[in-house]
Structures are given as C-alpha cells and as structure tokens.
Amino acid sequence: xxxxxxxxxxxxxxxxxxxxxxxxxxxxxxGAVGGGYPVPRNLNYxxxxxxxxxxxxxIQIVTGIVLAMWYNSGIATAFSSVEHVMRDVNSGWFLRYxxxxxxxxxxxxxxxxxxxxxFYGSYKAPRELVWMLGLVVYLLMMATAFMGYVLPWxxxxxxxxxxxxxxxxxxxxxxxxxxxxxxxxxxxxxAALTRFFSLHYLLPFVIAAVVILKTWAxxxxxxxxxxxxxxxxxxxxxxxxxxxxxxxxxxxxAFLMLYAAVLFFAPNALGHPDNYIEANPLATPAHIVPxxxxxxxxxxxxxxxVDFILPAKLWGVIAMFGSILLLFLxxxxxxxxxxxxxxxxxxxxxxxxxxxxxxLLGWAGGAEPTAPVVAVMQIATAYYFAHFLIILPxxxxxxxxxxxxxxxxxxxxxxxxxxxAPYGLAKA
Amino acid sequence: MATVEQPDPxxxxxxxxxxxxxxxxxxxxxxAAVSFGAVGVGAVAFPLLNQMSPPADVxxxxxxxxxxxxxxxxxxxxxxxxxxxxFIRNLxxxxxxxxxxxxxxxxxxxxxxxxxxxxxxQNWLVTMGVCTHLGCVPxxxxxxxxxxxxxxxxxxxxxxxxxxxxxxRKGPAPTNLVVPDFEFVSDTLIRIG
Numbered sequence: 001x002x003x004x005x006x007x008x009x010x011x012x013x014x015x016x017x018x019x020x021x022x023x024x025x026x027x028x029x030x031g032a033v034g035g036g037y038p039v040p041r042n043l044n045y046x047x048x049x050x051x052x053x054x055x056x057x058x059i060q061i062v063t064g065i066v067l068a069m070w071y072n073s074g075i076a077t078a079f080s081s082v083e084h085v086m087r088d089v090n091s092g093w094f095l096r097y098x099x100x101x102x103x104x105x106x107x108x109x110x111x112x113x114x115x116x117x118x119f120y121g122s123y124k125a126p127r128e129l130v131w132m133l134g135l136v137v138y139l140l141m142m143a144t145a146f147m148g149y150v151l152p153w154x155x156x157x158x159x160x161x162x163x164x165x166x167x168x169x170x171x172x173x174x175x176x177x178x179x180x181x182x183x184x185x186x187x188x189x190x191a192a193l194t195r196f197f198s199l200h201y202l203l204p205f206v207i208a209a210v211v212i213l214k215t216w217a218x219x220x221x222x223x224x225x226x227x228x229x230x231x232x233x234x235x236x237x238x239x240x241x242x243x244x245x246x247x248x249x250x251x252x253x254a255f256l257m258l259y260a261a262v263l264f265f266a267p268n269a270l271g272h273p274d275n276y277i278e279a280n281p282l283a284t285p286a287h288i289v290p291x292x293x294x295x296x297x298x299x300x301x302x303x304x305x306v307d308f309i310l311p312a313k314l315w316g317v318i319a320m321f322g323s324i325l326l327l328f329l330x331x332x333x334x335x336x337x338x339x340x341x342x343x344x345x346x347x348x349x350x351x352x353x354x355x356x357x358x359x360l361l362g363w364a365g366g367a368e369p370t371a372p373v374v375a376v377m378q379i380a381t382a383y384y385f386a387h388f389l390i391i392l393p394x395x396x397x398x399x400x401x402x403x404x405x406x407x408x409x410x411x412x413x414x415x416x417x418x419x420x421a422p423y424g425l426a427k428a
Numbered sequence: 429m430a431t432v433e434q435p436d437p438x439x440x441x442x443x444x445x446x447x448x449x450x451x452x453x454x455x456x457x458x459x460a461a462v463s464f465g466a467v468g469v470g471a472v473a474f475p476l477l478n479q480m481s482p483p484a485d486v487x488x489x490x491x492x493x494x495x496x497x498x499x500x501x502x503x504x505x506x507x508x509x510x511x512x513x514x515f516i517r518n519l520x521x522x523x524x525x526x527x528x529x530x531x532x533x534x535x536x537x538x539x540x541x542x543x544x545x546x547x548x549x550q551n552w553l554v555t556m557g558v559c560t561h562l563g564c565v566p567x568x569x570x571x572x573x574x575x576x577x578x579x580x581x582x583x584x585x586x587x588x589x590x591x592x593x594x595x596x597r598k599g600p601a602p603t604n605l606v607v608p609d610f611e612f613v614s615d616t617l618i619r620i621g
Contacts, residue, residue, distance in 0.1 A: 119576045163563060163564065166561070169563075180481075183482075184480055185482045186482070186510045186511060186512055187511045281508070284584065305604070312602065313561055370587075
C-alpha cells in the first residue's frame with residue numbers, strides 16, 4: 001500500500017487464485033498486517049501497544065458478549081444478576097473479572113500508546129488524522145467504560161452515573177432538561193440503566209469500526225518510527241510479517257501474563273469495595289471517586305472552586321472536556337518540524353514534566369478535596385493547559401534540535417550508541 | 429419508425445429556461461428532493477430521540493404527602509420524591525437566628541430564610557437532598573453526620589458547605605439547595621409536588 005517495494009500478494013494455490021479474483025480479502029490482509037506492509041525496521045517496544053490495544057478490544061468484546069447472556073438490566077435484578085454470575089454461573093467469576101480488569105488494562109495500554117505518540121510526535125504531518133481518529137477511539141472508550149461501570153448497579157455505579165450525568169446540568173438553560181433527557185428521569189433509574197446497557201453493547205463495535213479507519217489512515221504514510229525520519233529506501237523497512245507479527249506476538253503474551261497475574265491474584269485491586277453494595281438513591285457513599293483511569297480528569301473538574309464570569313461548576317466541566325478536545329489541535333500547536341523527542345532537548349524536559357503533572361492530577365483527583373489537595377489540582381490543571389497552549393508553541397519557536405540521522409538504516413546500522421546519540425555526534 | 433433527436437430537458441446541462449442566469453431546472457429538482465428527504469429523515473428521527481425523555485409513569489409520580497408530627501426541633505428526616513431525596517428539617521431557634529444573621533451580600537445566591545420557607549412556619553426547612561453541584565446527597569440530615577462549617581449540610585463528594593437555611597456558603601456548588609414546591613395540608617402534614 002505505502003511503498004513501491006511492498007511485496008505484492010501472490011496466491012499460492014488454485015483456490016487462492018479463485019478467491020482473489022472474486023473477493024480479494026486475503027490480499028487486503030496481506031497488505032494490512034502481512035508481508036505486504038513494510039514497517040520501519042527500528043521500531044522499539046513502545047510501538048507494540050497499538051496491536052496490544054486491539055487485543056484488549058477483542059478480549060472486552062468476547063467476554064462482554066458472554067456476560068450479556070447472564071446480565072439482567074432491571075434495576076431490581078441487575079445487582080443480583082451480577083452476583084449470580086460471580087457465585088453460580090460456571091466460570092462466571094473468571095469472565096467478569098476478566099472483563100472488569102480487561103477495561104483497566106485496555107486503558108493502561110492506550111495511555112502508554114498515547115504518550116508514545118506524544119513523545120515521538122506521531123501526531124505530526126502526515127499522520128494528523130491517525131492521531132485524531134485515535135482520540136475519537138479514546139472518547140468512545142471513556143463513554144463505554146463509564147456506562148459499563150453503571151451496569152452492576154452498585155453504589156459507585158449509581159453515584160457515578162449521578163455525578164457524570166450531572167456534568168450536563170452545568171450548562172446554562174439547556175443543562176438540566178438535557179440531563180433529564182439523557183437519563184429519561186429525574187435521577188438514574190430504570191430508563192437510564194437500560195439505555196446504558198444498550199449503548200454499552202453498541203459502542204465497542206463503533207470503536208472497532210473507527211480502529212479500521214485509523215489503521216487505514218495509518219497505512220497510507222506507514223508507521224512512524226523512533227527517529228522520526230521518513231522511510232527513504234527499502235533498507236529502512238522490514239515486512240510486517242514475519243518480523244513484527246513475531247515481535248508483537250511474544251510481547252502480547254508477556255503482557256497478558258501481567259494481566260493474568262492481576263486477574264487471578266488481585267482482581268478487585270483496581271475497583272471500589274462500595275460497588276459491592278447495591279445502589280441506594282438516598283445515601284451517597286462517603287467518598288465518591290471514578291475508576292482510576294478517569295482520575296486526572298476528575299482532578300481537573302474539581303480544580304475550579306471560584307466563580308469567574310461563569311459558575312465554577314461550568315468552568316470545571318468545560319476544562320475537563322477541553323483537556324481532551326485540546327489534543328485534537330495538537331498537530332497545529334506543536335509547530336516543530338522534528339517529530340521525535342529524542343532530537344528535541346527542550347521538548348524532552350517539558351514532556352517529562354507533563355507526565356509528572358498528569359500523575360499528580362490523578363493522585364489529587366482521587367484524594368479528599370482538602371485545601372492543599374485543591375491547590376495541587378489547580379496548579380497541575382493550569383500547567384496541563386499551559387503545556388499545550390503556551391509551552392509547546394514556544395518551544396517549537398526557540399528550540400535548537402539535535403542533528404537528525406541521515407536515514408533509518410544508517411541510524412540502525414551504526415549500532416546502539418548511534419541509536420541513542422544522533423548520527424554524526426557519536427564516534428564511528 | 430423514424431426517430432427525432434429530442435434531448436431530454438431534464439438531462440440537458442444547458443440552461444433550459446433560456447434566461448441565461450445560470451439557474452437550471454435540475455437545481456430546483458435537487459433542492460426540492462433533498463428538502464423533502466430531510467423532512468422525512470427528521471420525521472423518523474423524532475420518535476427515535478423523543479423516546480429518551482422521561483416516560484409518563486416517571487412524570488406521574490408528581491406529589492407525595494409527608495407526616496411531620498414526629499420531627500422534633502433540631503431534627504431532620506429524609507424522604508423520597510420523584511426518586512430523589514428530600515430533607516425536611518425542623519430548625520431550632522438558634523439555627524433560625526444563625527440563618528437570619530447572615531448578610532445577603534455574603535451569599536452566593538442571595539435568599540433569606542423567610543423566602544425559602546412558608547409564612548409563619550419558618551422553622552420548617554424543606555429542600556431537595558441533592559447537592560446542586562453534581563447531585564450527591566449531602567450529609568447532615570441524620571444524627572451525628574457532618575453538618576459542614578455552617579451547621580447545615582455538607583456534601584462529601586466535592587466539599588460543598590450549606591448553612592442552616594440550606595444556602596451554599598463554600599465549595600463548588602453554584603446554587604442553594606433547591607426548595608421544591610410544597611404546601612402545608614395541616615400543621616403536621618405537608619404535600620410536596
């Protein structure tokens with residue numbers, strides 16, 4: 001698809017020819033993830049997380065479909081149907097723990113994938129649409145995960161639904177009617193639970209469709225790589241199969257061992273005990289926090305405590321949505337022509353600060369909102385926006401990048417020292 | 429059979445009305461067809477979206493009656509209206525005085541206790557038990573719960589403090605606790621909704 005030297009598909013059997021002339025599906029697979037897709041030869045392990053995200057999407061869809069065979073979406077029966085799965089259904093405990101922890105691991109993988117993209121400038125031309133479709137996937141994942149968390153109808157499910165749909169009531173005039181419309185009632189109730197179940201089942205397939213578009217858009221320019229230097233000759237690439245199928249294959253298995261370790265030995269470590277109490281619309285749990293993967297955004301939401309033209313609540317909601325929508329503009333905020341952070345000495349420092357900042361937001365988002373915690377959230381929120389809106393545009397103006405290697409192959413063939421040090425600086 | 433070359437005026441890309449203003453008859457047909465189609469799509473989309481609104485049975489749970497004869501001075505009860513909690517509080521004289529001592533300029537949403545209660549029954553504070561921030565149930569109705577810095581209600585979710593009149597004093601909530609429509613049926617019975 002992408003390079004002239006991509007190995008064309010050649011059917012090996014009569015049947016293969018017969019099918020290829022009628023429905024060239026094997027040809028498409030060969031070009032997408034087979035020997036016909038040339039990949040930069042210098043990819044490091046950070047590049048394994050895209051395939052891994054696909055694996056977790058499949059795990060979630062498969063375990064989710066079988067769980068739906070036992071789940072009951074009535075408010076009087078939802079909680080007990082989940083407990084029924086846990087106690088009585090054969091292997092039910094395994095399937096539910098696999099699904100619940102699968103969501104957490106899906107987010108771990110996607111967060112690493114996103115930060116990979118941020119460091120190596122994967123969002124820059126010509127891959128802007130790949131980045132933006134990825135953000136669409138991320139938003140869909142968040143919606144799916146939120147609605148899935150409501151389904152067991154425990155205390156955290158119920159109050160999470162109450163708080164998150166409450167975001168919409170922040171908007172003036174239309175807010176409260178919109179919230180009631182989305183819930184189908186004045187508080188989360190039967191109407192809300194059933195529609196969440198319906199959408200929770202639908203959205204993963206929408207995600208799968210967007211992933212196909214994203215892969216398509218990626219395969220036009222081909223994968224990015226750790227040097228950020230464009231592929232120039234055939235020497236710079238290796239066919240996806242067998243080289244990267246093998247590398248992805250073993251890495252997927254290694255990562256699944258980590259997943260299995262949590263699934264079998266600490267299946268509730270990432271959850272909240274309150275969700276094993278059935279939903280009670282008259283009593284809020286003492287400390288409501290979302291699932292860990294939403295904590296940084298919760299931190300941003302809670303950082304706004306003072307009215308300024310608009311009410312504080314509306315600012316919090318705008319900032320929270322804005323923190324993600326902002327990323328859609330990233331390809332145009334970071335004007336540096338250099339993709340890889342390896343060759344950007346100033347960017348590298350601020351990238352490290354951004355990681356600390358997001359972790360700090362996550363910590364503060366989960367902590368009790370006391371005065372010092374609120375101060376941390378406010379500083380960290382301000383820094384998050386400053387990073388993208390002020391620091392990145394300024395760096396791209398003033399930074400003096402290190403010299404880039406002449407090509408991917410020269411960077412690789414000069415050995416490890418050359419790989420870490422830019423071409424021309426390391427001793428030959 | 430002889431045929432005469434007769435170009436179909438609808439397929440003719442040239443101007444067929446002879447006016448020379450660049451408008452084709454086809455343009456009118458295009459706009460008319462697309463408009464008509466849009467109306468059809470809208471007509472089908474409406475029921476698909478409208479079904480999301482609260483159904484009749486949810487709207488029908490409009491009013492409840494609550495017996496308040498057992499609520500002593502300084503006590504509060506929680507009841508449920510339209511699936512949401514309602515706090516009914518019998519204020520003490522000290523709490524009423526505390527609420528009335530606050531200057532309106534110190535309030536985020538200025539309202540007096542008298543405006544939030546019924547004439548002559550200022551000790552009965554009836555509010556929704558729904559924090560106006562993101563909808564948690566504030567603490568402070570039951571004995572021994574944290575009443576916050578202003579002796580009213582305290583929302584544990586994001587730290588909003590309400591005073592003895594249920595007015596927002598500190599924290600992220602934008603407005604006072606909502607006072608639902610209610611009336612005294614008798615001295616010991618109120619109807620909410």
